Amino acid sequence: MDLSHLSLAQAADLLRKRSLSAVELTRFFLERIATDNAALNAYITVDEAGALQAAQAADDRLARGEATPLTGIPLAIKDLFCTQGLRTTCASRMLANFHPPYESTVTRRLKEAGAVVLGKTNMDEFAMGSSNETSFFGPARNPWGHDRIPGGSSGGSAAAVAAGLCLAALGTDTGGSIRQPAAMTGITGLKPTYGRVSRFGMIAFASSLDQAGPMTRSVEDAALLLQTMAGHDPLDSTSIDAPVPAYWDDLTTGVPAAERVKNMRIGIPAEYFADGLAAPVRQAVEQAIATFQDLGAHCQPVSLPCTAYAIPTYYVIAPAEASSNLARYDGVRFGHRCADPLDLRDMYARTRSEGFGAEVKRRIMLGTYVLSSGYYDAYYRKAQKVRRLIADDFRAAFAQVDLLLTPTAPETAFRIGEKNDDPVRMYLSDIFTINVNLAGLPGLSLPCGFDEHPLPIGLQLIGRPLQEATLLAAGHAFQQATDWHQRRPS
Amino acid sequence: MSPPITSQSRYETVIGLEVHAQMRTRSKIFCGCATQFGAEANTQICPICAAFPGVLPVLNREVVNMAIKTGLAIQGQIRLLSEFSRKNYFYPDLPAGYQISQYELPIVEHGQLVIASPLDQGPKKIGITRIHMEVDAGKSLHEGIQGASWVDLNRTGTPLMEIVSEPDLRSAAEAGEYLKKLRAIVRYLGVCDGNMEEGSFRCDANVSIRLRGAPILGTRCELKNLNSIRNVMRAIDYEVERQIELIDNGDSVIQETRLWNADLNSSRAMRGKEDAHDYRYFPEPDLPPLRLTPERIAAVAATLPELPDAKAERFRTQYQLSDYDAGVLTASQELADYFEAVAQQAATLGQPNPKVAANWVMVELGGRLNKENWDIQQTPIPAHHLGQLVAMIQQGILSGKTAKELFEILFTEGGDPLQIVERKGLRQVTNSTAIEEAVDQVLAAHPEDVAQYHAGKTKVIGFLVGQIMKRTQGKANPALVNQLLQARLTRQE
Ligand SMILES: [Zn+2]
Numbered sequence: 001m002d003l004s005h006l007s008l009a010q011a012a013d014l015l016r017k018r019s020l021s022a023v024e025l026t027r028f029f030l031e032r033i034a035t036d037n038a039a040l041n042a043y044i045t046v047d048e049a050g051a052l053q054a055a056q057a058a059d060d061r062l063a064r065g066e067a068t069p070l071t072g073i074p075l076a077i078k079d080l081f082c083t084q085g086l087r088t089t090c091a092s093r094m095l096a097n098f099h100p101p102y103e104s105t106v107t108r109r110l111k112e113a114g115a116v117v118l119g120k121t122n123m124d125e126f127a128m129g130s131s132n133e134t135s136f137f138g139p140a141r142n143p144w145g146h147d148r149i150p151g152g153s154s155g156g157s158a159a160a161v162a163a164g165l166c167l168a169a170l171g172t173d174t175g176g177s178i179r180q181p182a183a184m185t186g187i188t189g190l191k192p193t194y195g196r197v198s199r200f201g202m203i204a205f206a207s208s209l210d211q212a213g214p215m216t217r218s219v220e221d222a223a224l225l226l227q228t229m230a231g232h233d234p235l236d237s238t239s240i241d242a243p244v245p246a247y248w249d250d251l252t253t254g255v256p257a258a259e260r261v262k263n264m265r266i267g268i269p270a271e272y273f274a275d276g277l278a279a280p281v282r283q284a285v286e287q288a289i290a291t292f293q294d295l296g297a298h299c300q301p302v303s304l305p306c307t308a309y310a311i312p313t314y315y316v317i318a319p320a321e322a323s324s325n326l327a328r329y330d331g332v333r334f335g336h337r338c339a340d341p342l343d344l345r346d347m348y349a350r351t352r353s354e355g356f357g358a359e360v361k362r363r364i365m366l367g368t369y370v371l372s373s374g375y376y377d378a379y380y381r382k383a384q385k386v387r388r389l390i391a392d393d394f395r396a397a398f399a400q401v402d403l404l405l406t407p408t409a410p411e412t413a414f415r416i417g418e419k420n421d422d423p424v425r426m427y428l429s430d431i432f433t434i435n436v437n438l439a440g441l442p443g444l445s446l447p448c449g450f451d452e453h454p455l456p457i458g459l460q461l462i463g464r465p466l467q468e469a470t471l472l473a474a475g476h477a478f479q480q481a482t483d484w485h486q487r488r489p490s
Numbered sequence: 491m492s493p494p495i496t497s498q499s500r501y502e503t504v505i506g507l508e509v510h511a512q513m514r515t516r517s518k519i520f521c522g523c524a525t526q527f528g529a530e531a532n533t534q535i536c537p538i539c540a541a542f543p544g545v546l547p548v549l550n551r552e553v554v555n556m557a558i559k560t561g562l563a564i565q566g567q568i569r570l571l572s573e574f575s576r577k578n579y580f581y582p583d584l585p586a587g588y589q590i591s592q593y594e595l596p597i598v599e600h601g602q603l604v605i606a607s608p609l610d611q612g613p614k615k616i617g618i619t620r621i622h623m624e625v626d627a628g629k630s631l632h633e634g635i636q637g638a639s640w641v642d643l644n645r646t647g648t649p650l651m652e653i654v655s656e657p658d659l660r661s662a663a664e665a666g667e668y669l670k671k672l673r674a675i676v677r678y679l680g681v682c683d684g685n686m687e688e689g690s691f692r693c694d695a696n697v698s699i700r701l702r703g704a705p706i707l708g709t710r711c712e713l714k715n716l717n718s719i720r721n722v723m724r725a726i727d728y729e730v731e732r733q734i735e736l737i738d739n740g741d742s743v744i745q746e747t748r749l750w751n752a753d754l755n756s757s758r759a760m761r762g763k764e765d766a767h768d769y770r771y772f773p774e775p776d777l778p779p780l781r782l783t784p785e786r787i788a789a790v791a792a793t794l795p796e797l798p799d800a801k802a803e804r805f806r807t808q809y810q811l812s813d814y815d816a817g818v819l820t821a822s823q824e825l826a827d828y829f830e831a832v833a834q835q836a837a838t839l840g841q842p843n844p845k846v847a848a849n850w851v852m853v854e855l856g857g858r859l860n861k862e863n864w865d866i867q868q869t870p871i872p873a874h875h876l877g878q879l880v881a882m883i884q885q886g887i888l889s890g891k892t893a894k895e896l897f898e899i900l901f902t903e904g905g906d907p908l909q910i911v912e913r914k915g916l917r918q919v920t921n922s923t924a925i926e927e928a929v930d931q932v933l934a935a936h937p938e939d940v941a942q943y944h945a946g947k948t949k950v951i952g953f954l955v956g957q958i959m960k961r962t963q964g965k966a967n968p969a970l971v972n973q974l975l976q977a978r979l980t981r982q983e
Binding site for chain 2: 080081082088100102199200202234236237238320321324326327332344368371372373376
């Protein structure tokens with residue numbers, strides 16, 4: 001039996017019936033990681049001892065009949081969730097030996113449900129990148145083509161899920177960092193509404209945009225993880241205090257998704273199908289639109305006129321927040337410190353020069369510049385105004401439709417090294433996902449086809465605030481009607 | 491040095507004060523750590539204080555309530571929507587690399603304080619531009635450490651209120667009055683202990699001068715390291731003289747921050763305008779905007795105590811005290827409470843005379859406490875004992891002299907006032923036979939003075955009274971002594 005591509009529900013079922021133990025399942029993945037991770041570089045840290053210990057505890061819990069559907073499920077965690085006692089690097093030299101004395105709320109909730117953490121996955125340094133190439137630990141590779149990027153910044157999590165090096169993974173998404181790699185690797189990725197999931201213990205890139213979410217092989221699996229991850233957290237003042245629907249139960253035992261998608265109004269924003277969209281991506285997404293129509297949904301054109309301003313707006317706000325968020329890496333209390341500093345200034349300068357990679361430094365400089373006296377109004381304040389206009393665009397569209405359907409990324413996975421010399425071209429990878437973060441909306445990426453290589457293509461569903469359930473229902477109906485999500489790399 | 495500015499001077503002094511008041515909450519502003527002073531270095535910290543990766547601030551409700559309270563006490567407008575911002579700069583005792591503060595939208599705006607102006611001789615309104623909440627930094631330790639510095643983060647996260655005045659103050663004396671008044675208010679409210687020496691009530695002064703009547707402000711200098719009201723006043727006077735001298739010599743004032751040195755009684759430039767930080771303020775994304783409801787503000791308003799001005803007004807009417815006495819007695823909540831307890835005790839004993847009570851609290855007790863360098867909370871005499879003392883003066887049981895004797899015993903040894911009076915025989919002699927005896931003895935002993943009196947030198951009567959009091963060991967009622975002596979002398983004529 002190939003355990004590597006079990007759905008979470010199947011695995012939970014096997015565990016509950018005791019036809020498989022959590023320790024066996026965990027060992028299975030640890031062995032796969034031992035064999036395959038060298039080629040993919042999906043994990044930065046594998047916690048064999050911790051995973052087996054958690055698996056044993058899960059088995060005990062299963063034996064006591066106190067299990068949740070996540071008890072004994074082996075997960076991979078993006079290496080920016082702080083895990084108590086387990087090295088958390090953010091893929092940076094700055095934190096290469098950082099062991100947090102606390103646990104992020106999201107990982108704590110999953111662990112409390114009995115999930116097993118296999119290890120910490122590769123990513124772009126401090127989540128700044130769209131290709132996983134800015135990692136201090138080297139790029140993660142795409143299981144569909146090892147010379148290709150797995151997307152970023154949650155590239156390691158995406159590669160691990162696609163290659164079957166875990167059952168599911170956690171990612172974070174600031175401008176597309178869950179959805180774009182999900183699209184690049186043919187998996188399902190959900191960025192919840194800003195505030196739906198606690199940010200406590202998630203190492204901050206851009207605080208007003210960062211959001212954690214599941215990266216899985218199906219919508220159903222994503223629903224199961226979200227159900228446990230979501231909810232108000234007194235430790236995060238920006239988390240939303242609203243009831244958490246039983247996403248997974250509703251999807252599997254409520255009104256069938258196929259029923260719910262009937263008569264759903266789906267908006268197709270014209271601005272997302274302009275020049276620059278690769279032909280195979282356009283074809284696959286248009287085919288997906290046809291599928292939704294076959295399912296009984298009404299697809300209609302809508303307009304989001306401010307779409308073009310997303311990239312410049314994002315590249316003011318996100319670096320501004322990052323420049324401040326990353327000021328704490330000063331060599332004083334934790335993390336890297338340069339050798340033999342001459343004085344305080346020298347310690348700051350060399351610690352940060354040595355500790356941060358080029359892309360992080362670029363964004364710190366960008367952010368410092370846009371917040372500077374004399375430039376603040378022209379950049380930061382203006383960007384905040386445009387951000388509101390972008391959110392207004394979505395509000396207007398959602399007056400007409402229930403959700404929006406777009407490509408997740410303009411093209412399929414590019415070659416490692418291909419865009420390293422041109423940051424702006426790299427930034428365009430996120431052109432379809434960034435707006436969703438700026439507006440704080442939920443977005444779901446689903447596999448919807450392949451190009452000629454073949455490399456996976458993703459479509460994105462965007463919903464109203466806190467309407468994750470609608471996205472999940474539509475996505476689940478799509479996956480029941482298609483098998484793109486079941487394709488595996490050879 | 492030029493002579494100090496007087497009301498006749500060509501120049502006018504313009505001062506604005508920024509006060510940082512540490513709020514007396516039990517826990518810090520953004521985490522649950524304790525705010526107590528004096529703990530061993532870095533023992534009152536957590537990952538949030540130390541700005542570890544991924545941790546987030548959570549605003550302490552009590553801090554907001556205290557800021558609202560203070561805003562209401564200075565008649566400010568409480569904003570229903572305010573926000574926190576980040577003030578970015580690198581310093582080892584600022585762990586996050588930014589201070590969370592309020593910038594564009596502070597919680598309180600447009601307040602005011604009325605001071606008794608020493609120059610204008612009348613009440614004067616001083617505008618308070620804003621009050622905002624912010625977080626204190628830690629402490630860097632350099633002394634006695636070779637080739638390194640140490641950082642203590644215990645203070646990091648202590649809530650502060652920054653209270654910014656308009657440039658309405660016109661002299662060091664006014665600045666002193668303003669600070670005393672503000673300190674009294676925050677102490678009345680219990681939001682700050684007002685201790686300048688320990689740094690829980692810190693003041694920076696912005697000082698400029700201009701030709702009297704000039705429409706625009708002169709270039710200002712910011713004075714720092716002022717750790718007492720006296721130092722604030724001295725530093726302002728020094729700065730005014732320095733600026734006058736510069737201008738009179740044809741130089742101009744350069745905008746800069748100057749550090750006051752109390753030992754040298756002078757200040758030195760710390761940094762110029764060009765070295766000023768670019769703090770890159772922007773709204774704190776980890777905290778949603780702070781929204782208040784009128785109901786919440788009303789609930790806080792209901793907890794406001796009677797404030798110094800209102801209390802002084804009440805003391806004037808209820809106790810018939812002078813402006814001066816009412817002002818002195820309401821300088822602190824504790825002193826005012828003490829006075830009221832003394833007055834009440836005296837009244838309970840059927841001898842209400844608040845003026846006498848006020849004198850005993852301000853002059854006798856105040857002077858004695860001063861000598862010991864104690865404040866009213868440290869008084870060894872409970873208010874009801876002093877009240878009994880005052881009542882006994884009114885009842886004629888004690889004379890001025892014996893009352894002081896009793897006071898000294900109460901201050902140094904304590905005990906029940908009535909028992910002390912009996913034990914020490916302090917009860918005033920009101921028996922006229924005993925006094926008449928003493929009068930006769932004194933007149934017999936001083937015939938030449940009696941003769942002088944009859945010759946018209948009535949001044950000697952003071953001497954004779956003194957002798958009689960001496961003979962009765964100060965226990966005779968002076969009024970009675972006078973009366974009997976006059977009667978006897980008249981009879982002799
Ligand atoms: Zn703390």
